[in-house]
Amino acid sequence: MHIDHVGIAVKDLEKAIETYSKILNKPCYKTETVESEKVETAFFETGESKVELLGATSSDSVIESYIAKRGEGLHHVAFEVDDIKKELNRLRGEGFTILNEEPKKGADNKWVAFVHPKDNHGVLIELCQSISE
Numbered sequence: 715m716h717i718d719h720v721g722i723a724v725k726d727l728e729k730a731i732e733t734y735s736k737i738l739n740k741p742c743y744k745t746e747t748v749e750s751e752k753v754e755t756a757f758f759e760t761g762e763s764k765v766e767l768l769g770a771t772s773s774d775s776v777i778e779s780y781i782a783k784r785g786e787g788l789h790h791v792a793f794e795v796d797d798i799k800k801e802l803n804r805l806r807g808e809g810f811t812i813l814n815e816e817p818k819k820g821a822d823n824k825w826v827a828f829v830h831p832k833d834n835h836g837v838l839i840e841l842c843q844s845i846s847e
Contacts, residue, residue: 715793716793717763717794718824719757719764720764720788720791721789721791721792721840722765722767723780723788724767724781727768727769731756731767735758742756747771752776753777757821766821788837790828790838792826792842794843794844795841796843798841802827810833811829814827814828823845824844824845825842825844827840
């Protein structure tokens, strides 16, 4: 496993894209809407890992409720895995609370599943696996 990306919840995606373009001294290379999560994403490459900005597209988005509770900031850390189902089963066996029964299609052509932050010292963990075409 390696860190695939860090997800940052933001109130204003366009403003955040401007900010991170300046910080990283490079443009956002891709935006994508994930309808199932009611979120728009923006990606920046940072070496082997990426920064993913997450903006709500609806008032009932998980990102909107996250920002209402905790404010803008780090939302999750995503780890790339070779076999997401195998890794989910391993973590369940270790006693972790898995938030998705099955992986679902996420942004950046990935299967994704989340591990509850209560088991991870307050950090939401995303597991992701590239979808083979």
